[in-house]
Amino acid sequence: MKRALSLRLNNLRATAGCLEGFAYIATHSGDAQLGARLLGAAARIRDFMGLPLLPQWQAGHDACLQRLDGILGADEAARERTVGAAMPVDDLTNQLLTS
Secondary structure, three states: OOOHHHHHOOOHHHHHHHHHHHHHHHOOOHHHHHHHHHHHHHHHHOOOOOOOHHHHHHHHHHHHHHHHHHHHHHHHHHHHHHHHHHHOOHHHHHHHHHO
């Protein structure tokens, strides 16, 4: 719900934050591929907007990246983040809802 409202309001910071939150949940729940893709999409939004990750989220973000590297391997995790960065947000949302 928050992601849909964030998109309607064009609040890209909140959209990126929602994607990251879902990435942490997906990764913790065993869907590392989706977690990496969601982090890639969030990073793309942050880069586009010039909005860095808020400092209070950095430790959790880094822990998720390390977990993804451990599950997928660093190269595969990076490839999946690149795939996610290139995907439309709606496609990722549909993947999230069907996983």
